[in-house]
Amino acid sequence: MTTSKRSYHITTFGCQMNKADSERMAGVLEDMGFEFAADPNQADLILYNTCTIRDNAEQKVYSYLGRQAKRKHEKPDLTLIVAGCVAQQEGEALLRRVPELDLVMGPQHANRLKDLLQQVFDGNQVVATEAVHIMEDITKPRRDSSVSAWVNVIYGCNERCTYCVVPNVRGVEQSRTPEAIRAEIEELGRQGYKEITLLGQNIDAYGRDLPGTTPEGRHLHTFTDLLYFVHDVPGIERIRFATSHPRYFTERLIRACAELPKICKHFHIPFQSGDNEVLKRMARGYTHEKYRRIIETIRTYMPDAAISADAIVGFPGETEAQFENTLKLVEDIGFDILNTAAYSPRPGTPAALWEEQISEEVKSDRLQRLNHLVAIKAAERSQRYLGRIEQVLVEEQNPKDGSQVMGRTDGNRLTFFQGDINELKGQIVNVKITEVRAFSLTGEPVPVAQSVARLKIG
Numbered sequence: 001m002t003t004s005k006r007s008y009h010i011t012t013f014g015c016q017m018n019k020a021d022s023e024r025m026a027g028v029l030e031d032m033g034f035e036f037a038a039d040p041n042q043a044d045l046i047l048y049n050t051c052t053i054r055d056n057a058e059q060k061v062y063s064y065l066g067r068q069a070k071r072k073h074e075k076p077d078l079t080l081i082v083a084g085c086v087a088q089q090e091g092e093a094l095l096r097r098v099p100e101l102d103l104v105m106g107p108q109h110a111n112r113l114k115d116l117l118q119q120v121f122d123g124n125q126v127v128a129t130e131a132v133h134i135m136e137d138i139t140k141p142r143r144d145s146s147v148s149a150w151v152n153v154i155y156g157c158n159e160r161c162t163y164c165v166v167p168n169v170r171g172v173e174q175s176r177t178p179e180a181i182r183a184e185i186e187e188l189g190r191q192g193y194k195e196i197t198l199l200g201q202n203i204d205a206y207g208r209d210l211p212g213t214t215p216e217g218r219h220l221h222t223f224t225d226l227l228y229f230v231h232d233v234p235g236i237e238r239i240r241f242a243t244s245h246p247r248y249f250t251e252r253l254i255r256a257c258a259e260l261p262k263i264c265k266h267f268h269i270p271f272q273s274g275d276n277e278v279l280k281r282m283a284r285g286y287t288h289e290k291y292r293r294i295i296e297t298i299r300t301y302m303p304d305a306a307i308s309a310d311a312i313v314g315f316p317g318e319t320e321a322q323f324e325n326t327l328k329l330v331e332d333i334g335f336d337i338l339n340t341a342a343y344s345p346r347p348g349t350p351a352a353l354w355e356e357q358i359s360e361e362v363k364s365d366r367l368q369r370l371n372h373l374v375a376i377k378a379a380e381r382s383q384r385y386l387g388r389i390e391q392v393l394v395e396e397q398n399p400k401d402g403s404q405v406m407g408r409t410d411g412n413r414l415t416f417f418q419g420d421i422n423e424l425k426g427q428i429v430n431v432k433i434t435e436v437r438a439f440s441l442t443g444e445p446v447p448v449a450q451s452v453a454r455l456k457i458g
């Protein structure tokens with residue numbers, strides 16, 4: 001009789017950075033002999049990779065955790081781990097709150113999971129939250145998709161936006177070397193991945209911490225240089241990147257995106273507020289005029305580019321007129337997608353201590369008004385796809401309709417069409433768009449001969 005393997009389950013909250021970290025931690029666990037369990041209630045090891053960007057994200061973790069802590073009383077060999085940004089923020093305090101925990105580990109320690117677990121299995125309760133130099137990962141991530149993969153480019157954040165916990169929990173900027181990044185992408189190309197998304201909190205700040213300057217005094221390794229360095233990796237057909245900070249978004253970067261065919265024409269550049277006074281108090285380092293100029297420049301080089309962003313309403317002291325400046329920016333620019341949030345005071349951030357906090361009623365009223373406008377503008381932006389042939393990289397079956405597959409256009413619009421996932425997964429298919437909605441499209445695959453002819457004529 002063989003003894004059955006121990007099993008693990010990971011639940012991930014938060015941003016793409018956390019998703020990428022979870023895939024690496026899953027890789028470490030599988031390397032250690034753990035088997036994936038789809039049902040957390042059957043798993044011998046549970047890892048919560050957590051987010052603390054807003055209070056509701058943090059509270060969600062505690063409710064999940066409470067349930068598993070209870071289960072541990074019936075199953076004492078259950079290993080309970082909190083990783084990610086709540087772990088970093090709370091540290092030891094988490095152990096006091098949930099004594100059933102075995103391991104609390106900040107995001108910078110993701111690649112050290114094996115060492116840390118060893119200490120747990122030796123009988124210790126472990127907290128790993130000290131600032132460290134992030135090691136290159138030597139194990140293979142267990143990636144959720146076989147088509148599209150995350151590639152970390154820069155960790156951490158050197159900004160100090162007055163509302164934001166990220167610098168506290170993710171530490172200072174640490175860029176990976178161009179060689180390490182390219183090597184990872186080459187491996188992905190060999191494994192059959194078609195698309196990569198380069199990740200960083202402020203990806204366009206890449207390279208500032210790497211040594212060397214050019215004769216003109218520029219940093220030797222900028223994000224633009226990195227794109228030129230990795231864009232031709234064999235097998236990889238599409239390159240995306242997120243998130244960009246308006247402070248570092250240069251015309252040189254825009255030109256590179258226009259010039260390099262594999263770079264998708266989609267830009268995620270959060271603006272947070274359309275009002276200069278609010279932007280100043282957020283310490284964002286740009287004005288709405290500068291933001292508008294960046295988008296104009298992108299559209300000069302790439303008229304069809306998709307633009308998405310993040311915005312916050314109800315920042316402390318935000319007046320109705322200042323909020324209306326955000327509405328105006330959204331009206332003028334016409335985002336393809338905008339992630340919106342009501343301001344949430346976060347521990348350890350300056351704005352949380354300011355007196356002029358906005359009431360929950362006003363925040364939720366502003367959020368609703370903004371979301372209403374966002375949906376209208378997104379629907380308008382979708383209209384331009386109607387009747388067009390778009391190239392869709394097929395990722396999955398449509399979970400709501402087994403006869404359809406789904407994937408994304410170059411501009412990142414989710415698109416559905418009839419087809420067999422076993423045949424089409426990982427392929428780029430020409431799809432004629434027949435139906436448009438605010439945030440997704442439906443179409444029909446175009447026979448190859450016809451699409452080639454159209455492309456030639458077009």
Ligand code: SAH
Nearest residue numbers: 163164201202243270310311341342343344
């Ligand atoms: N580095 C990126 C964003 C990272 S956080 C940038 O600077 O643009 C993701 C988004 O969460 C932010 O863009 C912001 O819109 C939102 N956010 C961050 N802190 C918040 C807070 N305290 N309350 C509400 N939203 C917040």
Ligand code: SF4
Nearest residue numbers: 157159161164166201
């Ligand atoms: Fe947060 Fe600002 Fe850094 Fe973005 S740039 S992660 S909003 S501190």
Ligand code: F3S
Nearest residue numbers: 014015051052053085
């Ligand atoms: Fe959340 Fe941490 Fe990302 S706080 S948004 S998971 S960096």
